[in-house]
Amino acid sequence: MPHRNAPLTETGRLRLARCVVEDGWPLRRAAERFQVSPTTAQRWADRYRALGEAGMADHSSRPHRSPRRTPTRTERRIIKVRLARRWGPARIAHLLGLVPSTVHRVLVRYRLARLTHLDRATGRVIRRYEWDRPGELVHVDIKKLGNIPDGGGHKTLGRQAGRKNRKNAGYSYVHTAVDDHSRLAYSEIHPDEKKETATAFWTRAHAFFTSVGITVERVLTDNGACYKSHTWRDALADAGITHKRTRPYRPQTNGKVERLNRTLLDEWAYAKPYRSEQERRDAFPTWLHTYNHHRGHTALKGQPPASRVPNLSGQYT
Structure with a gap:
């Protein structure tokens, strides 16, 4: 061409x-x-x-000789460090006495996967997947958050005063369920992560997905105690839902809900200096609605989760 x-x-x-x-x-x-x-x-x-x-025909514009190209021996050292230690360009450059941009060019030239695409434990490329239709798999997880004391924390009062005000503030637990195909999320904030709380949350989450026309077939969780309980097992079995658990120490298996946890931390939990825990909780329903109905998702080509769930009401409100 x-x-x-x-x-x-x-x-x-x-x-x-x-x-x-x-x-x-x-x-x-x-x-x-x-x-x-x-x-x-x-x-x-x-x-x-x-x-x-x-x-x-067109000829390659690549020069016949590249006298300033990084020597092959140096390239091999860069690749060896990358594969053995799984470091980024800056750390490799410091170790080998090179410039980070040089290391980056070598990694790109040999098409070595980005660190974000690798399993840090094994070095293998993480296989991305997406189930074909809503409900085939729902990811469930719990995120523990430190409560904001009345009057505000260190973001409002400063680090020293915030530390004093932080005592006995306690913790909150954000229980979240995310549909794998649509990324539609249902989430609640609770004071604990006990089996009774987790099971009751799932009952309401299941009802939510059912109300928008999603039939849940499988649920994926980590190996938390609440998800190993008979209470949780029986709740899923009674609804005819298959329970799957991630391999130990492999949180990326449940990556879609883990990614949502990061998003809610950045865009809700720590998005502004709240004056109290109640103020932050009051902002959560609005944020969750925005996430489901209006916030563009990169995995959905810039569309919100609601775009993949035709029966979801309030899509444009």
């Missing part, structure tokens, strides 16, 4: 070259006829004399 700025296609180059080489046209006349410079006409004529029709 010719370069998008090339004045001639391969056919046009061949016609120009034949006019010069075979028909004896002067270079300037051929250049004017094909609306190119005499230098360009000379180049294609010379290539035709040397290579024939094959010379009309």
